[in-house]
Amino acid sequence: MHPVIDTGGRPLSELLPRLWAHLSRRRRRQFVAVVLAAVVSAGMEMASLGSVLPFIAVLVDPDMALDHAIVARLAGVLGIESTRDLVIPLTVGFVGLAVVAAGFRLAVLWLGIRFAVATGADLNAEVYLRTLHQPYPVHMSRSSSEVISGIVDKVEVVGGGVLYPIQCIITSVVMIMAILITLMLVNPLVAVGTMIGFGGAYAVISVVSRHRLRRHGTLIAEKQTLVLSNLQEGLGGIRDVLLDGTQPVFTESYRQVDRPLRRAVGDIQFIVTAPRFVMEAVGMIVIAVLALVLSRQVGGVAGALPVLGALALGGQRILPALQMAFASWSMIVSKRAHLDEAIRLLEQPLPEGYDEEAPTARGVDDVVRFRDVSFRYAQDEPWVLEGINLDIPAGSSLGVVGGTGSGKSTLLDVFMGLLTPQEGSVSIDGEVLTDRRCRSWQRAVAHVPQHIFLADTTIANNIAFGFGEELIDVDRVV
Ligand SMILES: Nc1ncnc2c1ncn2[C@@H]1O[C@H](COP(=O)(O)OP(=O)(O)OP(=O)(O)O)[C@@H](O)[C@H]1O
Ligand SMILES: [Mg+2]
Secondary structure (H helix, E strand, C coil), rough: CCCCCCCCCCHHHHHHHHHHCCEEEEEEEEHHHHHHHHHHHHHHHHHHHHHHHHHHHHHCCCHHHHHHHHHHHHHEEEEECHHHHHHHHHHHHHHHHHHHHHHHHHHHHHHHHHHHHHHHHHHHHHHHHHHHHHCHHHHEEEEEEEEEHHHHHHHHHHHHHHHHHHHHHHHHHHHHHHHHHHHHHHHHHHHHHHHHHHHHHHHHHHHHHHHHHHHHHHHHHHHHHHHHHHHHHHHHHHHHHHHHCCCHHHHHHHHHHHHHHHHHHHHHHHHHHHHHHHHHHHHHHHHHHHHHHHHHHCCCHHHHHHHHHHHHHHHHHHHHHHHHHHHHHHHHHHHHHHEEEEHHCCCCCCCCCCCCCCCCCCCCEEEEEEEEEEEEECCCCCCEEEEEEEEEEEECCCCCCCCCCCCHHHHHHHHHHCCCCEEEEEECCCCCCCCHHHHHHHHHCCCCCCCCCCCCCCCHHCCCCCCCCCCCCCCCCC
C-alpha cells in the first residue's frame, strides 16, 4: 500500500528544507531576490519614517529648524537662507520619499506574488509528471480522490500558503527592526516598551493558538480528500443513485465532511484576523497614555509633538508589520499537513530514463509465452494467477473465459506489462518483458478497457487519446 496521507505528520522544521530542495535554481534565486528587495523596501520605509522628525520640527517651529544638522545641510545645498523658505522643499522631499517608499513596497508585493504563483505552477506540474510516471500497481493502491485532492488542494497551497508567507515573515521582521531602530533614535525607552508590549502580546497569542492551527490544518487536509471522494462516488455512480433514489444519503454524507472542514477554515480565519483588532485598541491606549505623560513634561504637547508624531507613525507601521508576521506564521502552521502531503507527492520516484525518447513500438513476430506465471496483488492476498503456462502465436486470436473475479483482467494486465508477475515470466519472441522491452512492447499494444473512459472532447481526440490534435490523421479516424 502507498498511503498518500500520513497522519503522523512531519514537523515544519523538516518539511521546509525539503521544500527548498525541490525548488529549481532559478526559483531559489528569485526567492532571494524578492527577500533582498523587501529589505531595501524596509530601508526606505525607515528613511521615510525618520524624515518625519525634521519635517514636523520645521512645521512647528521654522526658526529652530536650522538646529537640525540634516536640515541645515539641506538649506546650504539649496541656497536657502530664510528658514521659512524651507517648508515647501521639505514638504516636497518628505512626500517624495513616502511615494517612492510606497512604490517600492508595491513592487515587492507584486514580485512576491508572482514568485509564489510561478513556483506553485512549477510544483504542480512536477507532481503531476511524477504521479503519471508511477507504475500501475501504485495507482491501483491509491484512490483517485487522494491523488486529485493532493494536486488540487495540497500542492496548490504551497506557493500562496507557505512560500509567500515565508517572504512576508522575513519582510515584516526586517521592517519591524527598521522601525524599531528609528524609534530608538527618537526615544529608546518608549521604543523598547512598545516592542515588548506588542511583540509579547503576539508571542503569547502564537503560543496559545499553535496547536489549534495545526490541528485544524490537518483536519482540513483530511476532509478535503473525503469531499472529493464523496463527489466522485456520487457522480461516478450516478446511474445507481438515480435508480435507487439515494440522493439524500450522498448529500448527507457530503454535509458531514464538508461542514467540519468549513468550520475549521473559519476558525483559522478568525485566529489569523482577531489579534489585529485587539492590538489596534491597545495601540490607541498606548498613544493616549504617552500623549498624556509627554504633555506634562517641560515644553508641553508642542514640545512632545515630534516624538508623538514619530510614535504614531511608528505604531501605524509596526502594528501592520507585526500582524503580517503573525498572520503569515499562522498560515504556514495551518498548512503543515498540506505541505507534508505535497512533499510526499514531490518525492515520488521517477523511473529511470523517463525523459528519454520513447522507444519505437515493437510487437510480436513469433510468440508471446507465459512460463509458470503467478501473480497476487499483495503479499497477504491469495494468488490470482497461479502457474500459468500459455503460448500465444503472433496473429492468433485468444478468448479467455471465466467467472467474475476469476482473474481475466489481471491476466491481460500481466500480458500488457502493466503488472509484473511475482513468479515466472512473460516473454515476447523469447525476450523476457523487462523494463526496457516493456516500453516498446506496450507501445505496440492496442487496448479496449472494460470500463471505457471518454474524455470531454471530440470523438477524434478520444480515439487518439493523449496525442496532440496535430498528430491526428483524420482520414484514418474516419
Ligand atoms: N487492485 C486490486 N487489489 C487487490 N485485489 C484485486 C485488485 N484487482 C482485482 N483484485 C482481485 O483479483 C481477482 C481477479 O480480479 P480480476 O479483475 O482480474 O477478475 P476478472 O476475471 O477480470 O473479473 P470480471 O469478470 O469481474 O471483470 C479478484 O478476486 C479481485 O478481487
Ligand atoms: Mg475484468
